Amino acid sequence: MARRGALPVDPIAEAKRQWLMHGWTDAAPGMSVVTSIIRAQQILLARIDRALKPFGLSFARYEMLRLLAFTREGRMPMASAIARLQVHPTSVTNTVDRLVRDGFVTREPHPDDGRATLLTLTDAGRDLAERATAALNDEVFTRPGLSGEDTDELVSIIARLRKDAGDFEDPRPMPDPL
Template identity: 60%
Template sequence: MAPASPLPMDPIAEAKRQWIAHGWADAADGMAAFSSVMRTHQLMYSRVDAVLKPLGLSYARLELLRLLSFTRGGALPMASASARLQVHPTSVTNVVDRLERDGFLRREAHPTDGRATLVVLTPAGRTLVEAATAALNEQVFAQPGIPPDELRSMTGILARFRRASGDFTDPAPHPEPL
């Protein structure tokens, strides 16, 4: 969250200065970059949370509802939801429990795999996810506070870092149609 009033200096720049002063110049830029990303995450998350909290949502709950809303039938196996959201199955179960309790999704037996459980978006869940997405788009995503060209550059840099860290691989190219 942002401080009540801005600090009179950048604490990450000061940390970098101290890193260099203590003989760690070779690691100072990395420390500053990682610290900047973590602090930026806090600031961005607080903006998103301020929009979602009045709707009774966390970002994790929104992500699951939005994922389900993107599917053809509004349903996915829980294991697929876990993989696509890149979170542990226990975390998905906790989110599903709360969303089911609130009537925004339901569990159903998988029609062809007796071991799997589907999570299915309810009409109330669809209404909520559309309202939450509209609010986030209007209040946060459309005006993120970063110029569009810099935003695209930042996203590309972070995607390259994520790919190099093993977060994802590029899909194989589709063959040209015959």
């Protein structure tokens, strides 16, 4: 879809006005939040897609590579990757299939659990993860379009929403050393 420039009115504010005019006053703020977050996601994903296009990566493929690159040995069980990425197992399987096909990841039997599969980052996958991360840092993450203060506040607000939805729990305090 071609971008036509800025609209003369904020369509989300107009939608909220319409919600209020139709008597949906209790739902209007929530509708505004939901549609604002979804539109922000579209904007950010478009920026991410532009940054990753030269590498032939989707964000899902990039996330898998980066997750594996963060591990000490470049490997982790498939079940751990599914849990950390918080997406449906079928989506992770499809992502891994493409990364294996392209030589960026391998599947190996788990040495201690015959039912489990280890995902292992190849040297080519590690190199691609590093180059794609540099591009994302430069083109997207360093300048997300908000001030540092706004960024911190927004992340905090969204973290509360995610926590209340059961997305994560606060870490348990570490016990005192003996």
